[in-house]
Amino acid sequence: xxxxxxxxxxxxxxxxxxxxxxxxxxxxxxxxxxxxxxxxxxxxxxxxxxxxxxxxxxxxxxxxxxxxxxxxxxxxxxxxxxxxxxxxxxxxxxxxxxxxxxxxxxxxxxxxxxxxxxxxxxxxxxxxxxxxxxxxxxxxxxxxxxxxxxxxxxxxxxxxxxxxxxxxxxxxxxxxxxxxxxxxxxxxxxxxxxxxxxxxxxxxxxxxxxxxxxxxxxxxxxxxxxxxxxxxxxxxxxxxxxxxxxxxxxxxxxxxxxxxxxxxxxxx
Ligand SMILES: [Zn+2]
Numbered sequence: 079x080x081x082x083x084x085x086x087x088x089x090x091x092x093x094x095x096x097x098x099x100x101x102x103x104x105x106x107x108x109x110x111x112x113x114x115x116x117x118x119x120x121x122x123x124x125x126x127x128x129x130x131x132x133x134x135x136x137x138x139x140x141x142x143x144x145x146x147x148x149x150x151x152x153x154x155x156x157x158x159x160x161x162x163x164x165x166x167x168x169x170x171x172x173x174x175x176x177x178x179x180x181x182x183x184x185x186x187x188x189x190x191x192x193x194x195x196x197x198x199x200x201x202x203x204x205x206x207x208x209x210x211x212x213x214x215x216x217x218x219x220x221x222x223x224x225x226x227x228x229x230x231x232x233x234x235x236x237x238x239x240x241x242x243x244x245x246x247x248x249x250x251x252x253x254x255x256x257x258x259x260x261x262x263x264x265x266x267x268x269x270x271x272x273x274x275x276x277x278x279x280x281x282x283x284x285x286x287x288x289x290x291x292x293x294x295x296x297x298x299x300x301x302x303x304x305x306x307x308x309x310x311x312x313x314x315x316x317x318x319x320x321x322x323x324x325x326x327x328x329x330x331x332x333x334x335x336x337x338x339x340x341x342x343x344x345x346x
Pocket of ligand 1: 089090143145146250310
């Protein structure tokens, strides 16, 4: 069965859960890693999720914020030992938009020693993708989508799963109406929710182009979504977050609601 392996569920500043990133695992146990979180903990999350790095050959990066790309440094460092010991088949391909590629290339070469950067353009291939471009990754036709982020340029994607269901990832900003035709009637929507409606005065999600659970749920209802995954959340009530967010979402959305914790696995 295809799975969504949730590696992190937090927004940029969470301390008690890792930043939002996940893998889409196909029926053969191969993974597409989507975003990398903000640090070395990406390697710990992969270890704790029992995901073999050798089953990851494709990474999608959404945008240049620290909580999404800094894990990439550690993946390149981690990959080095697999490459050097001839313990990894093929190449690792990293998909991202043009500006992000230029940023990643600059900072990687600025910061990492040559023993790591020597693999870039050799075993680690940066692949620039365009808005609405469709790329075959594993068995998936991934259609990259500019999500019309108000801060920095950001790509999400949509695809059809091996089981025929439609799956959409929208990065970490509130859904933009320009994407309605791409997202409507989707089986799986991954959408950020920074906090509950009652906490909006504390977290001020709208100033950061983020949503509350309520707004994300209303959006999912308006788009006729079947399964809504809410993440990129705060960690202030982590122990009860799943219950509290689910209760709030239920008031505004009738489909299936998933409020994962780090390392949760969702059957797709
Ligand atoms: Zn973020």
